[in-house]
Amino acid sequence: MLSPEMNDKLRALHSDAGSGLDGCAALLGMDHLVVSLSLGDQVTEQLWSSSRISADFEDLQFTLGEGPGPDALRTRRLVLEHDVAAVDAERWPALIPAMSRLPIQAVFCLPLSLGGITVGVLTGLRASPGHMSGQETDDALGLAAALTLQLLCDGRPPEDELHRAAVHQATGMLSVQLALPLSEALLRLRAYAYSHDRSIVEAAEDVVSRRLRLDDDDPEPESPKETRG
Known part of the structure; x- marks a missing residue:
């Protein structure tokens, strides 16, 4: 009761x-x-x-x-x-x-x-x-x-209200870049986050902003380039 x-x-x-x-x-x-x-x-x-x-x-x-x-x-x-x-x-x-x-x-x-x-x-x-x-x-x-x-x-809920919206977007991008099913693309993202002791959301944001590609052997996110005024 x-x-x-x-x-x-x-x-x-x-x-x-x-x-x-x-x-x-x-x-x-x-x-x-x-x-x-x-x-x-x-x-x-x-x-x-x-x-x-x-x-x-x-x-x-x-x-x-x-x-x-x-x-x-x-x-x-x-x-x-x-x-x-x-x-x-x-x-x-x-x-x-x-x-x-x-x-x-x-x-x-x-x-x-x-x-x-x-x-x-x-x-x-x-x-x-x-x-x-x-x-x-x-x-x-x-x-x-x-x-x-x-x-x-x-x-x-709508996609833009999801806590891990960047993860879902990054998974889709990796699926295309690496020619992998979505499930395997997510595994690649998880493996990178775990092996680099990073939050999967942070890693996904780097993928979405194109600072990180996972088609290299041991990729590291690029530093954001300075913009000129």
Whole structure:
């Protein structure tokens, strides 16, 4: 059963998604919360996050192409890890060591699914290990169900409003430049960002601005040229 506080949040969510999600992290016993939209082929787009830490975690999963969010999206099942330190490193071999710089010790991912359709993932993060209580689990499931219906009704936001608009544009450019399918072009961009310890958004912006080409063996972005008055 939903708590009265979550019922109030869901009513607010119906009228204004952004303000409706404010305060939901604390209500679920989380330190951070992020909502992502599925774009197909296990690719997600961040729609809303409660903090810089949750946004960084979501970008890290996107860059590496692995983690509890992608697992929840692929399997349409809850992925609840109450103690990240206890997770087998082979499960997410790139993500586990990369997470060490973020204050995250527990991760809870709920697929936003209805029937055979999965439209996104709701992710809760904690700075310390610990299970969700029964009430927190009920409220999280209720929030996930409400977000699923809202995304199904509202659809995908415009391209220029997407958090990773540059990534999608760069992927298209690389697909043409390298004569690769979009999925492989995205893998090339991810590999570059990971191997150079860069944000995938920053790398994509360099591709879009033509400061970076990935058809070289080990490309480095060119410095912006000075413009003459």
